[in-house]
Structures are given as structure tokens and as C-alpha cells.
Amino acid sequence: MALGTDYAQQDCSLARALEVVGERWSMLIVRDAFYGVHRFNDFLAHLDIPRAVLTSRLQALVASGVLHKEPYQRSPVRYGYFLTDAGLELWEPIYGLAQWGERNASTGGPRTLFGHTACGTRLDRTGHCPSCDRPVPPADITMRPGPGTDERLRRDPISLALARPHRLLTPVSSDG
């Protein structure tokens, strides 16, 4: 965490989780990874985060097993950051927090709509598909912009790429 990265004295699993994803920016980085962002410079452009902080956070998330680093092209070889299985399990709490933010700390309607790719139904606040009546894993979710989007706020290439309907976890990049 910001200043004193741990809650060493807390005998609590929430504190353990926050030591991993509770630092400033960490959860937004993980969210972006769900959205398909995987390149260093793409996180940088989309999050407006200092480079040194991004370096540090990505290293920490790799070290704690939330992300792993993997080449996404050769010649020249470039590495991207992708969610591990443990990282994928963060979907429900992150989605839940975002939905809470939507209801309690936002104006102008949902910024992003999440639907079950198979049937097109919009997910409920717990991440379940109302028509299929079961939880939907991130890979089966399609995201698209909602009415609350403020197009003037984000003009970087990644925001534009993410503003097109696409499946979660599908790699997105600034050049395409």
C-alpha cells in the first residue's frame, strides 16, 4: 500500500488481499488486464500513471501471482502482462466494487455495460446472467460503452479501442 505496503498485524484475509491489490493503481491495472490491456505502454496511456509506479506495480502483481509476463510477439520480442488463474478469480470482487461505484458514486448512468456473450443479456449486480441464472466467467462477457460514458474524458488510443464492443480478456492494443 501507499506507504507501508503491509498490514502485518492484521490477522485477516482481507488484509492479505489488500497487500496484493490494495495499493493505489493496482486494482485499476488488474481491471485493465480483464479488459484486454496487456502492454506496458498501453497501461501507461490508459491509466495516466507514472512510469516508475507502473513498473513497480506490475512487478509486484507478477511476484504475487496475479499477473504473469509472457511474450506476445517476436522480433523484437515484447512482453505483455496477462492474468493468471488467481488473477482471474478477482473478477467477481472487482466487478462488484465497480457496480457499487456505479450505483453510489457516479452520475449519468452506467459507463460500461457488461453482457453475457452467449445470450446478450446484461449481467446483474453480482455478475450473474439473469436469463441463464448463473455466474458468467470473464471470458464469456462482452463489454460495451454505456450511456454514462464521457467521451471527452479519455481520448487515448486504448480508450478508443476499449470503447468498441469486445470480449473481456481478448488482447487489445493501441495499434489496432
Add this chain to the structure above:
Amino acid sequence: MALGTDYAQQDCSLARALEVVGERWSMLIVRDAFYGVHRFNDFLAHLDIPRAVLTSRLQALVASGVLHKEPYQRSPVRYGYFLTDAGLELWEPIYGLAQWGERNASTGGPRTLFGHTACGTRLDRTGHCPSCDRPVPPADITMRPGPGTDERLRRDPISLALARPHRLLTPVSSDG
């Protein structure tokens, strides 16, 4: 958040949520509120948090409508901090994060067990009661220590009070 409390440029409801509960300590304060902690000095003893930071976080959580301040005794009048309806809706993501921490960032088994008060069944990772097959609101949950508890770690009166099985949201204090 730690250093720069906002993510102003992020057009995202997760960022809005993190502006409210993403600062260091904030989520642990909310968790303690679910556990029944409500007095300033009890948060202080249980969290090992600097007083000035606790003051600041409680004020911010009240200002953002997660907690409200309310007298819990007269003569002398004393105020406690309690979850609002919006605050109560944070239960699912917080429980989900804690369960994730349990599975991915802890050793020695669960520190705390959460069960459906009515039927005694232990909740699943999403906060549902497997036998009743529906989500359980915090007021219907009983917490008790699990096998992973490290009794040597927390010896303050609040930890001892919380270590006895009790319902969530039931006020707990150091003198009883």
C-alpha cells in the same frame, strides 16, 4: 488513495468506488464496521492505525455516505460510526476480496468462518448459503474464528470480543 486521493481522469465506476474505499485503511475500517466495531477507540485498537489517519478516513467515509455518525450513549454523549445502506452494499465485494485473499494469499486455513445464522451452513465463496441457495445479507451472517487464526497476533480487547461467535452488524465494544 494514498497520495492523490482521486483518479479524476478515469471514466470508470471502479475508479469512483476506489476514491471512496480505495485509500489505505478505508476498506479495513468498513470491514470492522461489518464486524460490529463502531467506536473510535475500538477501530484504533483493532487496526493499529494512526489516530489522525483514522479521523480523516472516518470523516471521508461519512462524507461519502458509507458510514453515518450516531450517538450510542448519553451522559456523556458518545458517537459511533455505523454503516449506511450504501455501506451495507459493500458486503459482497469485501467478502469476495477476503475470500480471494484466503485462497490466494494466506496460509493455515481460513481465519474467520462465515455461516448463515438461520441454518448454520457455511457460506460459499460468493457469499451464498449453499443449502438455502441464495445470497445472505450481512445481518443474517454469524462469524466465528477459523483454524487459521493466529491468537498470538491480536491480543487487544476488540480482537478478543470479535473472536467470540456473533452476528455481523451487532455492536461490539471493548468493555463487554
Add this chain to the structure above:
DNA sequence: AGGGTCAGGTCTGTTCATTGAACCTGAACG
């Protein structure tokens, strides 16, 4: 072969939240 560009970082000085400890206040208590 030399210049430009791109990804993915490091380095540096400044700013500002966090920390821990000491101090303050008002009301009861004995």
C-alpha cells in the same frame, strides 16, 4: 552505416500523504 523510432524501462528532484508521539478538550467519576 547512420539516423529515426519504438517498447520498456531508470533516474531525479519535488510534493504531499502517512506515521508515531505528544498534546488538547469536555464530561463524568470518586
Add this chain to the structure above:
DNA sequence: CGTTCAGGTTCAATGAACAGACCTGACCCT
């Protein structure tokens, strides 16, 4: 009338976050 208690406020020191400049290696073009 001194003490205790809840619930803070004030302070200096610390160290993470920030913005921006700089660095490195590999490709690409001519």
C-alpha cells in the same frame, strides 16, 4: 479537585507518488 476516558488535533520526520528527462536495445529505412 484531581483523574480518567473518549475522541480527537498538532507536529516533525519519513518515504511513496509524481512529472519529466534520460537510457537501452532492437528494429526499420535509406
